[in-house]
Amino acid sequence: MQTKAVLEGDQWVINGQKVWTSLAQWADWSFVICRTDPEGQSHKSLSYLLVPMRQAGIEIRPIVQMTGDSEFSEVFFEDARTDAANVVGDINGGWKVAMGTLAFERGASTLGQQLQFENELNIVVDIANENGAADDPVMRQRLADAWVGLRIMRFNTLRMLSNAIDGNELSREGMITKLYWATWHRNLGKLAMDVLGPASEIAAAAPYELTRLQRLFLFTRSDTIYAGTNQIQRNIIGERALGLPREPRP
Ligand SMILES: Cc1cc2nc3c(=O)[nH]c(=O)nc-3n(C[C@H](O)[C@H](O)[C@H](O)COP(=O)(O)OP(=O)(O)OC[C@H]3O[C@@H](n4cnc5c(N)ncnc54)[C@H](O)[C@@H]3O)c2cc1C
Structure with a gap:
């Protein structure tokens, strides 16, 4: 409506x-x-x-x-x-103002959020060390990938902000930010459940109190939807960052 x-x-x-x-x-x-x-x-x-x-x-x-x-x-x-x-x-x-608001929401506004992501990753790594999940080479690889991804996210955001200091508009780096962090964060939720193993199935309390990591897993399913879905982000990158032909409009 x-x-x-x-x-x-x-x-x-x-x-x-x-x-x-x-x-x-x-x-x-x-x-x-x-x-x-x-x-x-x-x-x-x-x-x-x-x-x-x-x-x-x-x-x-x-x-x-x-x-x-x-x-x-x-x-x-x-x-x-x-x-x-x-x-x-x-x-x-x-419309123009809304697009500016969305560009900010998808880009620079997520720099602070990365501290929360780091905090969550640290919890997952601690659990992996405690419960032995980190002994599994595949799990170690996934934990290391998550750490690397977080560093890339931070450097890309700083690169975007540095470019904007001279009064330039947010640059093309900004357009990959939402797709990158949303996918990374959703994958962290999955990694957290895999590190926990069968314990991921046990709620904190009845009737429906979830642990922080269970909530992380469930909520991050929406990260790739709100503020523009991953598919829409790919369209934006294709059309505006790479200058590819616009997709047909109905
Ligand atoms: C947790 C959460 C919080 C939210 N908060 C707000 C809020 O505060 N304010 C607000 O206004 N909205 C909010 N939303 C709504 C959100 O912005 C929309 O859900 C989102 O933009 C997707 O739009 P849609 O739901 O209409 O899906 P649709 O646009 O109907 O998309 C359905 C599916 O089709 C795909 N699709 C659609 N168009 C294309 C295309 N051109 N090419 C390829 N694939 C396509 C999508 O990727 C998706 O998979 C929130 C949503 C969530 C989940």
Whole structure:
């Protein structure tokens, strides 16, 4: 369902629905990309609005995920309101702003996340040393590959940021970042389960309390989906980084 906004006096009035809005139930503000030209169908009729989340016109329904958490929610807008000035960029020019936001989400914003990844990898290595999994040459190889992958991820992000220091736009390195980290992190989840072996099947507590590594495994299945799936990332790399012909548009 599309989200639409109409300007009434000095306020936008918003109606529609957003699915899978991360952290919505804790957010004070959200950005909402709304159709603001009722006649328009293309991306040229979208605007990027900043909307206060705590108001009567917004209903937030958390979705329970297979980790047992509710990290994201469905959000329903029924005559929700925001000030006319809360539009980022031009009216009907929201697509460009959305693409800039996504480029940041897929690229530079993940540098800090790499510390969490390192922390998770250290836990997996410690377990492998303790339970003997590290004695298996194949497992040792996979652990070493994970370590190498994390270093590559860091150097690529630093390379991307260094290039941006001179005021350049984020460069082509940025376009491989999401595909690379998402695949690496999903594989770390699988490695964690393999290192644990049969213990990976035992929950922390009844009825459904999972260990950190079980949650890591389950949540990382979504890493290759949100912020643009791996397939979409490959299209972006092909078309924008390598200049290959655009795929046919329906
Ligand atoms: C944990 C999580 C958090 C999320 N948080 C947010 C959020 O905060 N805000 C928000 O707006 N959204 C959020 N999303 C939604 C997310 O952005 C979308 O799920 C994602 O972009 C994929 O779009 P889709 O679900 O419509 O899949 P579709 O686009 O329908 O894709 C379905 C499948 O088809 C493939 N596919 C589609 N098009 C192509 C193509 N052109 N070429 C090749 N393959 C293709 C995809 O790779 C995928 O495998 C979240 C999703 C998850 C899982």
